[in-house]
Amino acid sequence: MQLLRNHLQSLLQSIQLLSKGKFLIFFIPGILVSFFFFLLVKIIHFIFGLLDYAGEIPWVGSSLRTGFAAMDTWSEVGLIYILQFFILTLLSPFNTLLSERIENEVTGSTFKSGWEQIIKDVIRMIGILLIGFVIDIFLFILWDLTLANLFNLDSLTPVYLLIINSFWFGFAFYDFSLERHKISSKNSYKFALNKFGYMILTGALFTLLLRLPYFGVAIGSVLMTAVATLNFLALQKASKRDCSDSLEE
Secondary structure, three states, rough: OOHHHHHHHHHHHHHHHHHOOHHHHHHHHHEEEEEEEEHHHHHHHHHHHHHHHHHOOOHHHHHHHHHHHHHHHHHHHHHHHHHHHHHHHHHHHHHHHHHHHHHHHOOOOOOOHHHHHHHHHHHHHHHHHHHHHHHHHHHHHHHHHHHHHHHOOOHHHHHHHHHHHHHHHHHHHHHHHHHHHHOOOOHHHHHHHHOOOOOHHHHHHHHHHOOOOOOOOHHHHHHHHHHHHHHHHHHHHHHHHHHHHHHHH
16 A cells, blocks of 8 residues: 555655754754653642642542542643644744755755745644644534444544544644645645545654653654655655656556
């Protein structure tokens, strides 16, 4: 299957490129974001640990302790959710440069982004993630009120959420190349829908890499930016070849 073959080839080529040491600096922003997130979680746990003393209040203490414990758990879940949706926005300027340099390295192109291009990429990224966030909420509510509820499919909800979230994550990674090649927002969405499987698989790999302790953000962001860039180049090459073959016929 071409989808899996392209991803495997791009993944191996990405590891080979990164192992040369030319792009190691791009791991630093992801490491800093990971550290900030880790620190934020610790602070929230500390605050809720202090609030746990409210459990000593007569009559209502037990209920308060249970409530604060639940809030503590959900605060971390919420932070992870926010991180997954906004990490690409935070790292967008760096991923823009990384994607550009990888394409220059592989194809010999001479793309060079200035601040104007970087700002455009960030704005497009915010737009993609906000639209994705709204659509994800709508689709989740629709799923929860229909199929999951009517056919008792709650156990499949994590898989369902992984699929719809992965689409937007994947789209965000491919959009670095789409924007660089001056493809409009409208045509970018068409590309994402036409290459639905690519978006989901790239996004799912990123989601899985995020689960790696401490450095998952840095590794996932850099590696998937490289994979998406190489996949885009492979798809672009295949498209040109198909057009050439159709003209010859």
